[in-house]
Amino acid sequence: MLRPFCLVGLLLAAPPGAMAAALSVAPTRIDLAPDQRAAAVTLQNDGDEPVMVQVQTFAWTGSPATSNLTPTRDLVAMPPVATVAAGDKQLIRVAARGGDKPTAEQSYRLIITEVPPETKGPQAGVRFALRLSLPVFVTPVGAAPDPVWSVERGGAGPRLALANRGSAHLQVRRISVMSPDRGRVLKVLDQPAYVLPSQRHEWPLPAGLPNPLPLKLDTDVGELDATVPAAGR
Numbered sequence: 001m002l003r004p005f006c007l008v009g010l011l012l013a014a015p016p017g018a019m020a021a022a023l024s025v026a027p028t029r030i031d032l033a034p035d036q037r038a039a040a041v042t043l044q045n046d047g048d049e050p051v052m053v054q055v056q057t058f059a060w061t062g063s064p065a066t067s068n069l070t071p072t073r074d075l076v077a078m079p080p081v082a083t084v085a086a087g088d089k090q091l092i093r094v095a096a097r098g099g100d101k102p103t104a105e106q107s108y109r110l111i112i113t114e115v116p117p118e119t120k121g122p123q124a125g126v127r128f129a130l131r132l133s134l135p136v137f138v139t140p141v142g143a144a145p146d147p148v149w150s151v152e153r154g155g156a157g158p159r160l161a162l163a164n165r166g167s168a169h170l171q172v173r174r175i176s177v178m179s180p181d182r183g184r185v186l187k188v189l190d191q192p193a194y195v196l197p198s199q200r201h202e203w204p205l206p207a208g209l210p211n212p213l214p215l216k217l218d219t220d221v222g223e224l225d226a227t228v229p230a231a232g233r
Contacts, residue, residue: 022046023053023084023130025112030094030136038095041134043112045084052083052115055092060107060135062199073097075108075136081115096138104197105143105168108136135194137169145170145221147195149228151205151213158205160213160228164195171195171220175203178214182225186210 024044032039045051055077058069076095084090094110114130146166152159164170175189186209193201211230217223 023051023112023114023132025132025134028134030110030134032094032096032136032138034101034138034140037098037138038093040091040093041110043082043084043090043092045086045088045090048086050083050085052081052117053090054113054115055080055082056111056113057094057136058109058111060109061196069109069111072108074106075110077110094136101140102138103140103143103167105140106138107169107194107196108138110134110136139168143168145195145197147224147226149215149226151228151230152202156204158207158209158230159202160189160205160215161200161202162195163200164197167197169194169196172201172217173220174218176216176218177205177209178216180210180214182214182216185216 022045024046026042026044030039030041043053057072057075057077059072059074060069062068074097076097078093082090082092092110092112096106110133112132112134116129144166145164145168147170148163148165150161150163152161160175162170162172171192171194173192176185177187177189178184179186187206189203189205191203193203195201209230213228213230215226215228217226
């Protein structure tokens, strides 16, 4: 389960006695609906120095990777640039633009990036910019995930595959591989992933698991049970 605040520290090479800044944001995910297309997140500076941040919005169509994001104007975030004083907070408002109502969920990423201050002189060091990436979902009424599970073989070994044939994402937080009678947990796949509509994701599996494969799934739509036949057996 996600903590109320996503706390990330900054690595900082600074003069002795100086403390690294730290930013936290809440909530760590934004869910919008056709009748509620605006929300807000709170950025808090728990450090002892002011922090400047840049706020950007991107369309997110790949799952679960977020490396290939596309800048978008369909999602607006204000202010685009802000300086958060030490011990202070900054409200960031997020809104989806109007237009045609889609039948499938639209997914975005809100990226908050620290802008490191310029340092000069013999005590200047290397500062690593903080980058927070928050998922944003605009979900039509009635949109829902439709997970289809399978076990794939070949290559590096067996893999548990999830294909989402629905119209909304599914966030898989944890997968427990159960014994045939579902009385014991044989293996925990603790590798969270968002699987967007029409996308798929795979988790590597160890050898020697039951066939069929009983699963207990911790997801953002609740706890799910599934039984997956193993391929090639």
